[in-house]
Amino acid sequence: MSAQTFDVIVIGGGPVGEVAAERAARGGLQVALVEHERFGGECSYWACIPSKALLRPGNLLAAAKRVPGVPVGDAVDPAAVFARRDWFTGKGDDTGQVKWAEGVGIVPIRGHGRITGERKVTVDGGDELTARHAVIVATGSVPRTPSIPGLDTISPWGSREATSAEAVPRRLGVLGGGVVGVEMAQAFATLGAEVHLIISGARPLPRLPEFAGDAVIAGLREAGVTVHTGSGLDSVSAVDGGKELALKGGDRLVVDELLVATGRRPATDGLGVETLGLEAGAPLTTDDNGRVSAVDGDWLFAVGDVTGRAPLTHQGKYAARAAGDSVAAQAAGKPVDSAAWSAHSATADHHAIPQVVFTDPEVASVGLAGPEEGKPHRVVDIDIAVAGSSLHADRYAGKARLVVDTERDVLVGATFVGQDVAELLHSATIAIVGEVPLPRLWHAVPSFPTISEVWLRLLEAYGL
Structure with a gap:
């Protein structure tokens, strides 16, 4: 057992925790970064990076088939796809992340960190850490497992098993x-699996506009996925040759693996939050500076998935910048700016959360997906049918939506669906965050011939 004191202790060494630690260290503070698995976290080894590596070859093959004259085959090479994924993940070797932390002045500590008192963290093995100024929790999230009879008897896949599969x-x-x-269903279909996607509603991605779910379900079916809508699982069981799934409605399927992708919850179990009067398993509610609202003393902060605010790596890193800078300012005796859109405030979590679904077609959205009841909102929907999209792919099919606050004449939401629309998203994000008046957007001239020309058609449809 040893006792050490730091200015700041960050629990969770994924991308979000790394950013929080770096920002605090940049402010001149001595920072410890505690991680019980791999430095680099879920995103680097089991989520964002490997999933996109698995999806990209199939998307590229589908895109190439839409342009005559491009010599393409009929299938991707799974071994090559897995090898490329392994290159990006380093096969789980986090040596580079540890060296990065040390290089920016952060002390990496491997082990499970548990809060044991005010500014106190105990790490596996009995090491006791004390923070002079703040503890920042960045432990992310864990899969939410549904209660399905027999599920615990078949060793189902979670997202980690899917993205790290060797066959x-x-x-x-x-x-x-x-x-x-939807991403893993499409990825494994393009890798050659017979895939059955089981969803409870009429379409996937229910929080997005219906045309987004309809486009994705069509893309899945084109990739060979069988989609069972309005369904679910009554039970599962092991049988000779696989796992039998009893679908709601009476159908039965036998599969070799079952991926359960029914959401995630904040990873606060085993964190010791109950010693502070908080509920284990529940999100750590914070203000926009990252302070945990229910804990007095301005010493406990939380960022990323564990807060339940915006469970996306990029939003977590954004909140981590605000929290790390807030802690550094507070430690230096400087004012912490809580005003909206300040350097210390993660204001965008409430107004402009961008997200891309990397299926074929892609779905890119930011802000509101549709109008809010009682608000002065108008929705403009159009097909993406411009010279740039026609040149990009034969029979290009895509849609775009703007949600406009008609009182202020500014965007509050945008959704794009189609091949390669992800790169349209940041312009919409800037327009929403900057509250750019729609008449001013008319002067943001898109290059010809690009898919970005859809902005002109959207403004015309709005009446400008």
């Missing part, structure tokens, strides 16, 4: 129509 199962069942479900 393609002949038959794959996927439960859940969220981002993980």
Whole structure:
């Protein structure tokens, strides 16, 4: 057992925790970064990076087939796809992340950190750490497991098992129509699996406009995925040759693997928050500076998925910048700016959260997906049909939506669906965050011939 004191202790060494630690260290503070698995976290080894590596080859093959004259085959090479994924993840070797932390003045500590008192963290093995100024929690989230009879007897896949798979199962069942479900269903279909996607509603991605879910379900079916809508699982069981799934409605399927992708919850179990009067398993509610609202003393901060605010890596890193800078300012005796859109405030979490679903077609959205009841909102929907999209792919099919606050004449939401629309998203994000008046957007002239020309058609449809 040893006792050490730091200015700041960050629990969770994923991208969000790394950013919080770096910002605090940049402010001249001595920072410890505690991680019980791999420095670099979920995103680097089991989520964002490997999932996109698995999706990209299939998307590229589909895109190439839409342009005559491009010599393409009929299938991707799974071994090559897995090898490229492994290059990006380093096969789980986090040596580079540890060296990065040390290089920017952060002390990496490997072990499970548990809060044991005010500014106190105990790490596996008994090491006791004390923070002079703040503890920042960045422990992320864990899968939410549904209560399905027999599920605990078949060793189902979670997202980690899917993104780190070394072989393609002949038959794959996927439960859940969220981002993980649709992305992994399409990825494994293009890798050669017989895929069955089981969703409860009429379409996947229910929080997005219906045209987004309709486009994705069409893309999944084109990739060979069988989609079971209005369904679910009554039970699962092990049988000779695989796992039998009893679908709601009476149908039965036998698959080799079942991926359960039914959402995630904040990772606060085992964190010791109950010693502070907080509920284990519940999110750590924060203000926009990252302070945990229910804990007195301005010493406990939280960022990323664990807060339940915006469970996306980029939003977590954004909040981590604000929290790290807030802690550094507070430690230096300087004012912490809580005003909206200040350097210390994660204001965008309330107004402009961008997200991309990397299926074929892609879905890119930011802000509101539709009008809010009682608000002065107008929705403009159009097809993406411009010279740039026609040149980009034969029979290009895509849609775009703007949600406009008609009192202020500014955007409050945008959604794009189609091949390669992800790169349209940041312009919409800037327009929303900057509250750029729509008449001014008319003067942001898109290059010809690009898919960005859709902005002109959207403004015309609005009446400008």
